[in-house]
Amino acid sequence: MMMTHPHNISRVRAWTLAIRPRTLPAAMAPVLVGTAMAIADKGFRFLPALAAMAGALLLQISVNLANDYFDYIKGVDTSQRLGPVRVTQSGLIPPARVKAAIIVTLGLAAAVGLYLIYAGGWPILLIGLASILSLLAYSGGPYPLASHGLGDLFVFIFFGPVAVSGTYYVQTLYLTWQTILVAIPVGLLITAILVINNLRDINTDRQAGKYTLAVILGDRGARIEYMLLLAGAYAMPGIFWLTGLAPRWVLLPVISLPMGLYMIRFTWLNAGPVLNQALGSTSVLSLLFSLLLSIGIILSS
Numbered sequence: 001m002m003m004t005h006p007h008n009i010s011r012v013r014a015w016t017l018a019i020r021p022r023t024l025p026a027a028m029a030p031v032l033v034g035t036a037m038a039i040a041d042k043g044f045r046f047l048p049a050l051a052a053m054a055g056a057l058l059l060q061i062s063v064n065l066a067n068d069y070f071d072y073i074k075g076v077d078t079s080q081r082l083g084p085v086r087v088t089q090s091g092l093i094p095p096a097r098v099k100a101a102i103i104v105t106l107g108l109a110a111a112v113g114l115y116l117i118y119a120g121g122w123p124i125l126l127i128g129l130a131s132i133l134s135l136l137a138y139s140g141g142p143y144p145l146a147s148h149g150l151g152d153l154f155v156f157i158f159f160g161p162v163a164v165s166g167t168y169y170v171q172t173l174y175l176t177w178q179t180i181l182v183a184i185p186v187g188l189l190i191t192a193i194l195v196i197n198n199l200r201d202i203n204t205d206r207q208a209g210k211y212t213l214a215v216i217l218g219d220r221g222a223r224i225e226y227m228l229l230l231a232g233a234y235a236m237p238g239i240f241w242l243t244g245l246a247p248r249w250v251l252l253p254v255i256s257l258p259m260g261l262y263m264i265r266f267t268w269l270n271a272g273p274v275l276n277q278a279l280g281s282t283s284v285l286s287l288l289f290s291l292l293l294s295i296g297i298i299l300s301s
Contacts, residue, residue, distance in 0.1 A: 018093060019065075024061075028057070029190065029286050029291075030056070030183065031049070031052050032290050033183065033186050033293055033294050034165065034166070034183075035168075037176075037178070038168050038171040038172050039298050043173075047119070048170045051112050052166070059132075061105050062109060066102050066136065068089075069098045070144070071086065072088035072089045073095070074144070110132075120166075120169055149216045151194060151212060155190060155191050156188065156191045161183045178245065188232045193286060195222055195225055199219070200275040202222065219271075223267060227268070230264055237250045237293065238251065246300050247299075250300055252296035253293045253296065259281075259285055263282055
């Protein structure tokens with residue numbers, strides 16, 4: 001089958017590649033869990049929940065565009081790249097337009113954020129500012145977090161405790177330690193998506209001087225990290241149940257365990273471009289796990 005040359009890709013397809021739809025479930029997962037906690041605690045509010053979802057998706061798209069743009073500007077993305085086509089490096093979309101798209105999506109996210117600040121007050125303002133700063137610092141700035149082994153930690157923090165707690169707070173106007181705890185497996189699984197991405201690019205990142213945690217740990221170490229992240233995520237519902245923090249409904253995510261075990265095996269046995277399949281599947285796994293966890297939380301109430 002003949003492959004389509006990048007420059008023959010339509011404009012719509014090019015922007016779809018830039019947005020990276022496969023990563024969007026990672027933005028939805030923490031909002032689902034935070035909203036489920038709000039429902040369980042009788043604090044659910046529809047408009048703040050909807051705005052939180054829209055804001056999360058817009059920020060994720062902004063992250064994807066910024067990563068595409070800054071990795072090209074810094075020379076990280078080259079023709080040797082094994083991952084999906086990067087629109088800036090491949091010439092599909094001029095850098096100036098990608099930069100403009102980052103500004104537009106951040107502007108839309110800020111507009112949604114203004115409503116969330118109105119609904120949730122100054123704590124939401126602090127969360128929003130911290131999220132935007134970390135987004136820009138992830139690939140850009142004088143000390144890119146992703147290039148110094150800190151990407152995994154920041155993804156866990158902002159896609160786990162911060163996103164879940166922020167979603168919960170904007171609806172209830174208070175925060176519980178249980179909400180922070182249930183955010184842990186969500187953050188672990190979304191971090192696993194990043195590990196797959198960095199494992200795939202370990203050689204090209206090393207050559208470009210981008211020291212992701214995968215580059216620092218090495219090929220085998222990154223695979224072990226992926227396995228531990230999934231194991232930790234699946235252990236958490238059991239801990240919640242065994243310690244009496246939640247009824248047995250919280251064990252619902254275990255239904256997705258066969259998929260998790262398959263992904264660990266697939267990731268351990270494969271390398272290179274084939275890991276693009278694992279990237280999308282791990283993203284779906286994070287959403288499925290979070291959806292099941294959300295259902296369990298609601299049923300537990």
